[in-house]
Amino acid sequence: MTQTEIEVLLSDAEQSLHQQFSALDKIEQVNFARVMDAFRAEQVAVRHFAPTTGYGYGDDGRDTLEQIYARIFGCEDALVRPAIASGTHALALCLYGLLRPGDILIAGSGKPYDTLESVIGLTDEVGQGSLKDYGIEYRQVDLKDNDVDVEELLRHLDEPRVRVVALQRSRGYDWRPSLSVKRLGEVAKAVHEKRPDVVVMVDNCYGEFVQTIEPTHVGCDIIVGSLIKNPGGGLAPTGGYIAGRKDLVEKCSYRLTSPGIGREVGSYLGGYDRFYQGLFFAPHVVMQAVKGVALASAVFSKLGYAVNPTPQEERYDIIQAIKFEQSQKLIAFCQGIQYASPIDSHVTPEPWDMPGYQDPVIMAAGTFVSGASIELSADAPIRAPYTAYMQGGLTYAHVRYALGHVLEHMTRQGIL
């Protein structure tokens, strides 16, 4: 394709998304108002940004940030900590906080995110202290017709030892739909009608601020996510959160630090300004990312590739999957994204054998915050049908620019 043809394709794709983009702007406004209201209600002031040291007793910046998260997510309480290293860490913390030996964990939306397999104890590794090592059992209810199989899930609840039902909002890196907040609420209601004592936990990674409500607004008990994804707004340098019912968050706090101490300790020398400012930006940044991946969906579907979600589909997370059918195309796509990244644009990503994966994996990420996937990034296992998963983008202009680069790069390789 020539430069002109690429620009026409991008403009046409953009035109076709006009209505979606207006709807996304409205979502941003609703979410921004909720964030702003929480800042005002908690009377955020410059003193909240101050770094702390040692035990961190009375760390006002930390505690206030947690109250703001609880308000935004419409729930009683939250833990929001730089010391939570990643989304997986936050999810593990939550599971270990809530489950006890002899309890049963049910994954209600099929196989959970890859990194949780080691946490649950589904891999061959032994002795790392997986849930299985602690005598916590696992059941899985697979999706049926791309949706939660509520009937089958409820059948599993006949077993009194079931303590937690875990649901995943995002598609993650699977060719399946993500779950809407409305649907998560329906599932939570069905679970609670049969077993009010069972905790409905949601892996909320990649979902925050994509819709105007969060799972905790519709009856889910506890949600978990990463701060270097949506709610960090691209500025939070690290961290994770757990938000939900007070008694459940408290249990998690004893796992975060220690029984008897819980949430009272935890200092952060880096200061909290980036967590606050990132949260302030998050409703905007998330919509920039969603518009960007919607454009990618429109562009590649116009070029004849299978995409998930389709351009006009309502979005419940920030991920876009594109089926390339040929490894060379997939690799060129990821390389094009890398060349158009603000950091490490001079680096050419190659597939490599990543620990824990069956097939070689290629990753494109040139991010300010290391590994932050609210920033534009793409990854894929080199395996048929050669599907790329892309997400993020701090600004729509960046994603649009990157797509132009990708098309140019693929053209140069003679595969477009």
Ligand SMILES: *Cc1c(COP(=O)(O)O)cnc(C)c1O
């Ligand atoms: C990102 C993500 C996680 C956690 O991944 P980390 O890389 O550990 O932050 C878990 N579940 C889903 C659906 C995710 O998108």
